[in-house]
Amino acid sequence: xxxxxxxxxxxxxxxxxxxxxxxxxxxxxxxxxxxxxxxxxxxxxxxxxxxxxxxxxxxxxxxxxxxxxxxxxxxxxxxxxxxxxxxxxxxxxxxxxxxxxxxxxxxxxxxxxxxxxxxxxxxxxxxxxxxxxxxxxxxxxxxxxxxxxxxxxxxxxxxxxxxxxxxxxxxxxxxxxxxxxxxxxxxxxxxxxxxxxxxxxxxxxxxxxxxxxxxxxxxxxxxxxxxxxxxxxxxxxxxxxxxxxxxxxxxxxxxxxxxxxxxxxxxxxxxxxxxxxxxxxxxxxxxxxxxxxxxxxxxxxxxxxxxxxxxxxxxxxxx
Amino acid sequence: xxxxxxxxxxxxxxxxxxxxxxxxxxxxxxxxxxxxxxxxxxxxxxxxxxxxxxxxxxxxxxxxxxxxxxxxxxxxxxxxxxxxxxxxxxxxxxxxxxxxxxxxxxxxxxxxxxxxxxxxxxxxxxxxxxxxxxxxxxxxxxxxxxxxxxxxxxxxxxxxxxxxxxxxxxxxxxxxxxxxxxxxxxxxxxxxxxxxxxxxxxxxxxxxxxxxxxxxxxxxxxxxxxxxxxxxxxxxxxxxxxxxxxxxxxxxxxxxxxxxxxxxxxxxxxxxxxxxxxxxxxxxxxxxxxxxxxxxxxxxxxxxxxxxxxxxxxxxxxxxxxxxxxxxxxxxxxxxxxxxxxxxxxxxxxxxxxxxxxxxxxxxxxxxxxxxxxxxxxxxxxxxxxxxxxxxxxxxxxxxxxxxxxxxxxxxxxxxxxxxxxxxxxxxxxxxxx
Numbered sequence: 001x002x003x004x005x006x007x008x009x010x011x012x013x014x015x016x017x018x019x020x021x022x023x024x025x026x027x028x029x030x031x032x033x034x035x036x037x038x039x040x041x042x043x044x045x046x047x048x049x050x051x052x053x054x055x056x057x058x059x060x061x062x063x064x065x066x067x068x069x070x071x072x073x074x075x076x077x078x079x080x081x082x083x084x085x086x087x088x089x090x091x092x093x094x095x096x097x098x099x100x101x102x103x104x105x106x107x108x109x110x111x112x113x114x115x116x117x118x119x120x121x122x123x124x125x126x127x128x129x130x131x132x133x134x135x136x137x138x139x140x141x142x143x144x145x146x147x148x149x150x151x152x153x154x155x156x157x158x159x160x161x162x163x164x165x166x167x168x169x170x171x172x173x174x175x176x177x178x179x180x181x182x183x184x185x186x187x188x189x190x191x192x193x194x195x196x197x198x199x200x201x202x203x204x205x206x207x208x209x210x211x212x213x214x215x216x217x218x219x220x221x222x223x224x225x226x227x228x229x230x231x232x233x234x235x236x237x238x239x240x241x242x243x244x245x246x247x248x249x250x251x252x253x254x255x256x257x258x259x260x261x262x263x264x265x266x267x268x269x270x271x272x273x274x275x276x277x278x279x280x281x282x283x284x285x286x287x288x289x290x291x292x293x294x295x296x297x298x299x300x301x302x303x304x305x306x307x308x309x310x311x312x313x314x315x316x317x318x319x
Numbered sequence: 320x321x322x323x324x325x326x327x328x329x330x331x332x333x334x335x336x337x338x339x340x341x342x343x344x345x346x347x348x349x350x351x352x353x354x355x356x357x358x359x360x361x362x363x364x365x366x367x368x369x370x371x372x373x374x375x376x377x378x379x380x381x382x383x384x385x386x387x388x389x390x391x392x393x394x395x396x397x398x399x400x401x402x403x404x405x406x407x408x409x410x411x412x413x414x415x416x417x418x419x420x421x422x423x424x425x426x427x428x429x430x431x432x433x434x435x436x437x438x439x440x441x442x443x444x445x446x447x448x449x450x451x452x453x454x455x456x457x458x459x460x461x462x463x464x465x466x467x468x469x470x471x472x473x474x475x476x477x478x479x480x481x482x483x484x485x486x487x488x489x490x491x492x493x494x495x496x497x498x499x500x501x502x503x504x505x506x507x508x509x510x511x512x513x514x515x516x517x518x519x520x521x522x523x524x525x526x527x528x529x530x531x532x533x534x535x536x537x538x539x540x541x542x543x544x545x546x547x548x549x550x551x552x553x554x555x556x557x558x559x560x561x562x563x564x565x566x567x568x569x570x571x572x573x574x575x576x577x578x579x580x581x582x583x584x585x586x587x588x589x590x591x592x593x594x595x596x597x598x599x600x601x602x603x604x605x606x607x608x609x610x611x612x613x614x615x616x617x618x619x620x621x622x623x624x625x626x627x628x629x630x631x632x633x634x635x636x637x638x639x640x641x642x643x644x645x646x647x648x649x650x651x652x653x654x655x656x657x658x659x660x661x662x663x664x665x666x667x668x669x670x671x672x673x674x675x676x677x678x679x680x681x682x683x684x685x686x687x688x689x690x691x692x693x694x695x696x697x698x699x700x701x702x703x704x705x706x707x708x709x710x711x712x713x714x715x716x717x718x719x720x721x722x723x724x725x726x727x728x729x730x731x732x733x734x735x736x737x738x739x740x741x742x743x744x745x746x747x748x749x750x751x752x753x
Contacts, residue, residue, distance in 0.1 A: 029431035036424065129513050129542060138445045138542065139467070139514030140419060142452050142474055160456045236452040239445055240513075241419040278428070281414050285375040 044266030046223030055196030060117030068228030073238030094225020102217030140239025259305030370429030377417030419449035473746020483663030489740030503559020578607035
């Protein structure tokens with residue numbers, strides 16, 4: 001692991017402290033919104049690792065999110081598991097799926113990689129529908145409230161409590177943010193960046209490009225699955241809608257808006273997208289059109305996303 | 320006000336004229352403040368706010384458009400007649416995009432931002448199932464108009480109620496005897512291969528078997544399918560009746576291809592109007608449907624023996640003799656389902672009046688008052704017909720219509736009894752805590 005410079009480290013801590021404080025400052029509705037945004041930002045951070053740092057444009061990350069969602073949800077619903085082992089099952093499902101899909105999909109590149117990941121994701125989506133007997137397909141399952149209790153050091157926390165839910169989402173976000181911040185500055189992270197910039201040169205220099213990409217996919221799948229598993233236990237619902245193509249496009253959108261290959265970009269992009277939709281949908285049914293316009297404007301004037309452009313123009317130290 | 324006044328009292332108990340004037344002006348200012356006015360009016364005329372979770376966009380948009388129209392018409396009528404407990408109803412609409420995740424967010428938005436009294440109006444089952452946990456956690460009543468079995472199954476929570484439309488299990492049980500007696504006993508099911516279709520599959524088979532019939536083949540169709548002809552060869556030759564139900568944007572293609580495959584010489588057809596809601600039955604390519612039968616929750620076409628209250632309902636919501644908008648004959652309604660909005664709003668009104676509902680602190684009482692209801696007589700409040708409500712499973716039961724396509728319109732040929740659809744409760748919400 002290489003060090004993160006002081007400014008970056010302080011910025012990350014400041015963001016986490018602000019997010020911690022928001023739990024006590026935000027009105028109830030917005031606290032709930034930020035809870036969801038934190039989880040979805042974790043998903044976006046997972047996506048950012050492959051797309052932003054490794055240069056792999058996947059259109060299938062919904063399957064990793066959904067693997068975590070179903071891994072946790074189905075074990076709670078059908079096997080009566082408690083939160084921790086169910087969360088572990090979600091992580092395991094995500095990383096196993098990511099390794100298998102990565103092993104096959106990484107034999108392709110560019111547009112072919114997009115198509116292959118998209119098709120794997122569709123297979124996963126249709127599988128959740130095929131096994132409707134167990135998953136209830138698009139209708140989904142409601143996880144029983146008593147099962148949504150987190151036990152930490154003997155103390156029990158009900159995950160239906162908004163404050164507990166916020167803090168749990170923040171804890172996951174903080175772990176993933178710090179971990180990815182260190183990861184992308186490590187030799188492994190720099191290897192990924194170098195592969196993104198010039199894959200052939202890295203191969204010529206003796207790096208195992210395939211292994212590094214596969215590791216990137218595995219970690220990305222693990223993080224995405226963590227977001228999905230947390231979503232299941234925090235919001236008590238598991239449904240195949242989360243495996244649909246929409247949830248493969250969304251993290252791409254969040255990362256593009258926030259700034260690819262920036263550690264805070266996923267959070268910014270997710271937050272902005274959520275509030276654009278949330279606000280606009282109260283006034284017009286054409287809110288996705290508005291989001292499209294925002295995206296076009298951002299790409300025209302902030303081609304590297306918000307955090308990416310800020311880094312390029314004003315704060316070169318921004319992680 | 321009291322706090323300030325208390326601290327303006329001199330230690331010796333005397334009050335100067337200056338402090339008295341200050342106190343009075345402060346009191347006047349507080350009373351004029353918007354918050355105080357709202358509080359004071361809450362007991363008298365402040366609107367009861369209902370959050371309408373509407374499918375304005377997404378796969379349910381056609382339903383959402385008509386649910387919104389019916390809701391507006393019912394609320395106007397209720398308000399014109401004096402409101403609820405002397406207070407007008409106010410509808411706050413949020414679009415959920417017919418999306419499960421967004422549905423849950425919208426319920427939270429209603430409860431925590433709009434501060435509505437209750438949430439109402441959701442149709443698509445995946446949205447209901449995803450949003451119900453949030454309604455339960457926020458302890459806000461959630462009156463759905465969804466049709467799925469999820470509410471009656473007991474898998475939701477104390478706050479989730481369906482008092483305006485029957486569920487699919489009751490619908491299927493209602494029509495099975497008539498199908499066996501009139502169309503045939505050897506049935507092939509064609510249904511969408513997801514939860515809604517599985518409910519039809521799982522509930523119809525025992526219902527038709529109980530009538531001496533049998534399901535000889537099941538043809539599930541993947542929900543992403545856009546072309547259906549290749550599935551039809553799976554239908555056995557000796558099928559008496561094809562029982563079909565599809566939803567979503569491809570329904571018209573499905574029905575057309577069914578007609579192209581069988582022409583007019585195939586097995587009897589029995590469909591659920593879900594396949595053709597918001598679709599003109601006289602659309603080119605649907606001629607083969609002539610003579611076939613459909614389940615309808617409420618007749619789309621005005622029937623010769625239409626009760627006065629049903630005619631009044633149709634006029635108020637703005638549909639013509641053919642079930643299309645009075646403003647646009649091409650804008651066909653979702654008449655088979657949308658009455659559920661009207662009736663649900665009247666159940667909410669009745670429950671609020673029975674419980675003496677004043678505000679969010681009475682939400683539990685509102686649910687208890689709803690659970691205590693047993694019968695809804697046919698009339699202006701329940702234009703679809705009389706109903707029996709089972710408070711244990713939060714589900715209403717009603718008569719169902721079986722209609723035949725005759726010369727480009729649907730004529731009701733049989734009305735089932737309420738009891739035809741009733742079943743033993745598999746849950747009891749009333750034993751759950753709030």
